[in-house]
Amino acid sequence: MDKELISGRKKRLLKPETLMMGYGYKPEWSEGAVKCPIFQTSTFVFKNARDGKEYFEMAQGVRKPGEHGAGLIYSRINNPDLEILENRLTVWDEAEACAVFASGMAAITTTVMEFVQPGDFIITSEPVYGGTDSLLEHIIKKFNVRAIDFGAKHTKEQILQMVDQADARNKIAMIFLETPANPTNDLIDLQMIVDLAETLSTPQRKVITAVDNTFLGPVFQHPLKHGIDLVLYSATKYIGGHSDVVAGACLGSKELITRVRGMRNIFGSMSDPWTTWLLMRSLETLKMRMEKANTNAKLVADFLNKHPKIKKVHYLGLLKEYDPQYAIYKKQCLAPGAMISFEVDGNEETAFKVLDSLKMIHVAVSLGGTESLAEHPAAMTHSGVEPEKRKEFGITDNLLRLSVGVEAAEDIIWDMDQALATI
Numbered sequence: 545m546d547k548e549l550i551s552g553r554k555k556r557l558l559k560p561e562t563l564m565m566g567y568g569y570k571p572e573w574s575e576g577a578v579k580c581p582i583f584q585t586s587t588f589v590f591k592n593a594r595d596g597k598e599y600f601e602m603a604q605g606v607r608k609p610g611e612h613g614a615g616l617i618y619s620r621i622n623n624p625d626l627e628i629l630e631n632r633l634t635v636w637d638e639a640e641a642c643a644v645f646a647s648g649m650a651a652i653t654t655t656v657m658e659f660v661q662p663g664d665f666i667i668t669s670e671p672v673y674g675g676t677d678s679l680l681e682h683i684i685k686k687f688n689v690r691a692i693d694f695g696a697k698h699t700k701e702q703i704l705q706m707v708d709q710a711d712a713r714n715k716i717a718m719i720f721l722e723t724p725a726n727p728t729n730d731l732i733d734l735q736m737i738v739d740l741a742e743t744l745s746t747p748q749r750k751v752i753t754a755v756d757n758t759f760l761g762p763v764f765q766h767p768l769k770h771g772i773d774l775v776l777y778s779a780t781k782y783i784g785g786h787s788d789v790v791a792g793a794c795l796g797s798k799e800l801i802t803r804v805r806g807m808r809n810i811f812g813s814m815s816d817p818w819t820t821w822l823l824m825r826s827l828e829t830l831k832m833r834m835e836k837a838n839t840n841a842k843l844v845a846d847f848l849n850k851h852p853k854i855k856k857v858h859y860l861g862l863l864k865e866y867d868p869q870y871a872i873y874k875k876q877c878l879a880p881g882a883m884i885s886f887e888v889d890g891n892e893e894t895a896f897k898v899l900d901s902l903k904m905i906h907v908a909v910s911l912g913g914t915e916s917l918a919e920h921p922a923a924m925t926h927s928g929v930e931p932e933k934r935k936e937f938g939i940t941d942n943l944l945r946l947s948v949g950v951e952a953a954e955d956i957i958w959d960m961d962q963a964l965a966t967i
């Protein structure tokens with residue numbers, strides 16, 4: 545399926561949701577099969593030795609890919625399902641290129657490791673996903689790379705002060721963001737970050753900006769369009785969408801993704817044919833799933849916001865115009881999404897009581913699936929974050945996170961209502 549169709553002299557540019565049915569695949573490649581088959585093979589036969597040599601040169605970037613892309617070599621390096629999925633995923637973010645990974649963490653670790661060197665610093669927003677926090681606060685320290693943390697409340701000037709205090713000018717490799725943040729929905733101004741990266745870049749080195757877009761993307765937020773260099777996903781969440789696969793993705797310019805892919809080839813952190821095939825299937829319903837979850841979440845958030853046992857609801861659709869976060873929301877988000885966190889009136893015990901009283905909604909980590917899931921960030925997804933930092937960034941003991949699914953909204957509200965009645 546091509547992006548552009550021509551009828552007479554008129555061109556028709558197909559919408560992303562239409563392209564999800566087949567973009568990047570042609571039935572004549574596979575005996576007329578409407579759907580791209582699963583290429584469950586580890587290796588590919590070269591027509592002759594010279595082809596083999598040229599394919600390796602393409603994979604190593606010393607030869608430009610031919611008309612049909614780089615030749616197929618070996619499924620750690622490339623595979624038809626992987627490549628077709630990658631091309632299809634570029635559509636939403638209008639990215640030049642994409643690399644798909646075995647998990648969101650595989651995408652994040654591989655990307656970070658490509659762009660840092662010993663002695664470097666990474667500026668990172670907080671809070672971030674627990675695994676990302678471990679990578680940035682603990683693992684990269686082993687390689688003498690340090691993190692400078694900031695939150696939604698900090699201005700560009702304040703972040704620059706932190707950089708100077710850490711003696712990190714000219715040593716910044718990356719700015720890594722999660723916006724909206726997991727689990728608080730805090731927003732970071734992308735335009736401010738692009739300015740900051742410009743200020744911190746040197747003639748020798750451009751500071752790379754990367755956004756974990758798992759919460760709103762790829763339908764409701766497109767950081768690349770705001771000047772961000774790389775967008776990352778846990779494809780386990782909305783892209784996969786059925787809580788049955790683990791995968792990740794990184795998108796950006798051809799130049800940057802070629803570097804990320806080079807690292808992936810060596811780490812072996814790519815996704816496999818079966819998973820990539822399932823993700824192509826998931827993409828066909830991505831927009832309708834995200835839209836339905838978004839509609840449900842609004843109803844659920846309104847219900848929670850009025851509930852006497854709830855102190856505060858963190859949901860983008862409830863931001864007030866006087867809140868500085870509202871202006872950021874208007875600039876860079878297309879919808880509030882379907883992630884809600886809320887503070888119950890009480891402590892950890894009260895919050896656990898609510899979780900344990902749910903009858904339809906499962907108590908499980910992960911998010912973005914068709915079914916609603918609830919969890920306790922401080923004790924579960926963010927338990928690895930230092931307690932001090934949890935407190936500073938609002939991951940309190942009475943906070944619960946709800947990933948709103950595509951069930952009937954009335955059933956989700958009924959379940960929340962009866963669970964809250966127990967406290």
Ligand SMILES: *Cc1c(COP(=O)(O)O)cnc(C)c1O
Pocket residue numbers: 647648649650673675676722726756758759777778779780781790791792910911
């Ligand atoms: C789940 C998640 C990750 C990690 O993804 P995996 O697929 O579990 O490795 C990263 N970032 C965010 C925001 C997430 O929700």
